[in-house]
Amino acid sequence: MPDTHNDSASAGAMRETDYDVVIVGAGLAGLYTLHRLRGLGMTARAYEAGSGVGGTWFWNKYPGARCDVESLEYSYAFSDELQQEWHWPERYGNQPEILEYINHVADRFDLRRDIQLNTRVTAAVFDDDTNTWTVETDQGDTVTARYCIMASGNLSTPRVPDFKGIESFKGKWYHSGLWPAGGVDFTGKRVAVIGTGSSGVQMIPIIARQAKHLHVFQRTANFILPAGNAPMDPKRESTHKADYPARREAAQHTPFGIGGFPPPTQSALDVPEADRNAAYEAKWQEGGSISFLYTYTDLLTNQEANDTAADFVRNKIRGIVKDAETAELLCPNDHPMGTKRLVLDTGYFETYNRDNVTLVNARKTPIEEITPAGLRTADAEYEFDAIVFATGFDAITGAMKEIDLRTTAGLTIQDNWEAGPRTYLGLMVAGFPNMFVITGPGSPSVKANMIVAIEQHTDWIVDCLQHLREKGVSRFEATKQAEDEWVQHVNEVADSTLYPKANSWYVGANIPGKPRVFMPYVGGYERYKAICDDVAAKGYEGCVMTREKTTA
Numbered sequence: 278m279p280d281t282h283n284d285s286a287s288a289g290a291m292r293e294t295d296y297d298v299v300i301v302g303a304g305l306a307g308l309y310t311l312h313r314l315r316g317l318g319m320t321a322r323a324y325e326a327g328s329g330v331g332g333t334w335f336w337n338k339y340p341g342a343r344c345d346v347e348s349l350e351y352s353y354a355f356s357d358e359l360q361q362e363w364h365w366p367e368r369y370g371n372q373p374e375i376l377e378y379i380n381h382v383a384d385r386f387d388l389r390r391d392i393q394l395n396t397r398v399t400a401a402v403f404d405d406d407t408n409t410w411t412v413e414t415d416q417g418d419t420v421t422a423r424y425c426i427m428a429s430g431n432l433s434t435p436r437v438p439d440f441k442g443i444e445s446f447k448g449k450w451y452h453s454g455l456w457p458a459g460g461v462d463f464t465g466k467r468v469a470v471i472g473t474g475s476s477g478v479q480m481i482p483i484i485a486r487q488a489k490h491l492h493v494f495q496r497t498a499n500f501i502l503p504a505g506n507a508p509m510d511p512k513r514e515s516t517h518k519a520d521y522p523a524r525r526e527a528a529q530h531t532p533f534g535i536g537g538f539p540p541p542t543q544s545a546l547d548v549p550e551a552d553r554n555a556a557y558e559a560k561w562q563e564g565g566s567i568s569f570l571y572t573y574t575d576l577l578t579n580q581e582a583n584d585t586a587a588d589f590v591r592n593k594i595r596g597i598v599k600d601a602e603t604a605e606l607l608c609p610n611d612h613p614m615g616t617k618r619l620v621l622d623t624g625y626f627e628t629y630n631r632d633n634v635t636l637v638n639a640r641k642t643p644i645e646e647i648t649p650a651g652l653r654t655a656d657a658e659y660e661f662d663a664i665v666f667a668t669g670f671d672a673i674t675g676a677m678k679e680i681d682l683r684t685t686a687g688l689t690i691q692d693n694w695e696a697g698p699r700t701y702l703g704l705m706v707a708g709f710p711n712m713f714v715i716t717g718p719g720s721p722s723v724k725a726n727m728i729v730a731i732e733q734h735t736d737w738i739v740d741c742l743q744h745l746r747e748k749g750v751s752r753f754e755a756t757k758q759a760e761d762e763w764v765q766h767v768n769e770v771a772d773s774t775l776y777p778k779a780n781s782w783y784v785g786a787n788i789p790g791k792p793r794v795f796m797p798y799v800g801g802y803e804r805y806k807a808i809c810d811d812v813a814a815k816g817y818e819g820c821v822m823t824r825e826k827t828t829a
């Protein structure tokens with residue numbers, strides 16, 4: 278890492294702003310940021326497009342929406358009182374429970390008075406002369422701030438594929454990430470679900486129980502493991518809570534920011550086949566994805582090792598799904614296991630044993646058009662009362678690129694990221710001073726427990742802001758060199774794994790025309806945090822600070 282940190286005197290004095298900080302988004306990241314900034318005595322305003330707080334957990338109200346990280350771990354660690362008093366009813370939180378928890382946090386820490394709901398940030402412009410941000414919203418607000426913090430989320434830009442004829446459809450259509458607040462009753466309806474990622478897999482068993490007939494349009498079969506969800510075991514809850522500080526600390530020293538799983542010690546290839554399959558079977562019974570990936574050391578780095586796990590899962594599918602042709606279609610075969618997001622299910626494969634469910638191979642016979650009555654594929658016409666798009670998001674970069682985000686020096690985020698996102702540590706973008714990104718591209722983000730990643734980023738940013746205030750700094754930015762080196766490191770780490778082999782949203786493959794760049798940092802949460810801490814300890818190495826002009 279270059280020692281480019283410098284500390285130069287500024288040409289301009291610190292200008293008064295409406296707020297110290299504007300926060301874009303009031304999901305888990307925006308709320309915690311607001312809380313921490315209050316602690317620093319900084320003024321902040323959070324703008325949130327939704328009519329409630331919660332971000333992802335506000336929007337994704339589709340049936341069966343549930344977290345795939347266990348609730349005792351997928352919760353804030355910053356307040357011991359909070360984690361002790363909150364009761365999670367199930368092993369994995371479902372969407373209503375998580376949203377209730379987030380609302381509780383907003384109330385308990387009195388955060389709402391600094392949040393403006395129903396307000397989308399449309400533009401954010403950094404003034405190169407005064408070192409301030411001017412932020413505009415769709416409600417007509419124009420405010421200035423010293424800093425802008427993008428807490429706009431990784432999976433917050435829902436994407437409906439550009440199907441011809443969609444406006445002609447006479448039935449109702451929905452997207453998993455824009456689900457109506459009152460829910461949808463599919464009873465007696467002819468329904469299509471398009472997409473079999475995490476969202477599709479969670480909703481399909483529930484919609485199948487309501488619908489007259491459900492057609493599932495699958496383009497890519499996914500690796501899907503049982504969640505093993507269950508009511509919270511009171512003994513497990515009390516033991517966990519008694520040991521919370523140690524457990525939270527332990528999570529900090531893991532690759533995924535999730536504690537409680539002993540790290541693997543052996544290669545899958547060093548174990549006899551029968552023992553290996555017994556180990557996979559135990560993990561299958563236990564439920565969960567991290568636990569499964571932790572069976573052996575090399576499942577994400579060695580194709581041969583990965584194949585042993587993939588074969589185990591394919592055989593499981595063949596054992597559950599009665600119709601052999603459907604079972605084969607559900608067997609993933611075009612990417613190594615775990616290189617697309619592993620999906621956790623509750624009764625997904627069993628759903629295909631129902632008489633009212635049909636799986637359509639949307640790879641072999643792609644959807645060509647939405648029609649007034651339903652849709653047409655390459656070889657058939659279908660009639661539906663409702664179509665559900667579980668087709669994912671413009672992930673990681675979508676939300677920031679939707680904002681007119683630029684500087685008066687002439688940079689725009691759209692141009693800057695045209696060939697793929699570039700950041701320093703996933704936290705800053707060279708050329709965009711006084712701006713921080715929470716869980717941005719180039720950070721572990723979606724490859725870690727998101728709440729752990731959010732708290733780590735926010736803590737780092739807040740410590741940095743405190744440092745800048747103490748030093749009288751008015752402008753703080755990452756250098757181009759530090760950013761280049763970080764981007765290179767992120768790519769090298771990804772290339773040492775099997776991840777880039779998959780056409781996943783991690784590489785933007787789901788968005789036509791999106792540059793193929795591996796966006797998350799897969800070097801592991803612990804390693805990443807150590808790098809961030811080291812950068813801070815070295816006086817924010819790789820960044821330039823410009824001090825306020827003194828008038829003495």
Ligand code: N01
Nearest residue numbers: 343344345438472473474475476477496497618667668669
């Ligand atoms: O979206 P996805 P998601 N024709 O992008 C298909 C998190 N999450 O909303 O794979 C036909 O994964 C597409 O096919 P393909 C989690 O991180 C977490 O399900 O591109 N099909 C794919 O099957 C997750 O990974 C939780 O070939 C089309 C699907 O749509 C992320 O959010 C729950 C198509 C999109 O899958 C996104 O998940 C939910 C087309 N034209 C979400 N276009 C939990 O915590 C796209 N598809 C459990």
